[in-house]
Amino acid sequence: MNTVLSRANTIFAFTLSVMAALTFCCFLTTAMNDHLSPIKIDVNKIIVKNVQDFSTTRDKNDLGFITFDLQADLQHLFNWNMKQLFLYLTAEYTTPNNKLNQVVLWDKIIRRGENARLDYRSLHSKYYFFDDGKGLRGNQNVTLTLSWNVIPNAGTLPRISGVGAKTFQFPEEYTPGNARI
């Protein structure tokens, strides 16, 4: 320990070890949080069409259009170890073709410090609600859930579903033409 280089090396190694330990403690302080919160979803207009899915094969698949209301207060979920919440609205359903289908219709990023009180009315989905097939028409059990992925500074990335899912049915008939909602 009598050269600048060996002293610098020791200090550097020690700093790294201490920082790693501190980061682990940072993770531990928020590891026990359950991140749960109640939410409220309502669905307004629901129509289904059968159109060519331009992003995949040339087949015609079912395309759902819905508008929905969303209320949630997620302010209490934020803490010092949380960088952001990635919110996403999922539609989950079963079709004869596929046992399980999950499609994200809408998402939002809320960074720490931003307003986390949501109150949306008649929101359109951000992404196209295409099915992999023709399983949406007349589907009796489509469940909408709002979930969030907690992105911490250090630690695990849990996915939590909001308490309060909403189930709706698609109509038995396709809506023809260019009808929009």
Place this chain on the structure above:
Amino acid sequence: MKRSSDQIQLRKLYSRILNLLLPMTSAVMTWKGLMLMTNCRIPIIVLVSGGMADLNRGDLFFTSNFSDDPIHVGETMVFQVEGRGIPIIHRVIKLHKKVNGELKLLTKGDENPVDDRGLYPPGQEWLRRENIIGKVQGIFCCCAWETPY
């Protein structure tokens, strides 16, 4: 006297070689051990470019790849497609699973305006289970020495 001095020199040489090999082999053992523990080809991965919000260059991700851990929409996955050498870390936004377990996935980076179909090789519309390297379980931020602002 000369011979014993040679022996001492030889021992010093062996000792030096072993001291060099020890940390190297320990590192390899730890890495392989992690690979076994997580069942994942790349148990720890460093982000080299953006695409996911607030996950910057230099963040470390811990991944796992257990076959009895089902994939859900909203989870961040590490995947690799043919033709691209670097694995990509993006979120699953669409999932269709058949009765026999066959999976079709679509991914998208949080910050990107469009989904990843353009990244998949021509002719491949969906990601399959074999494209997935692992699921991101944890993050350890800020390990880079230079992070872009």
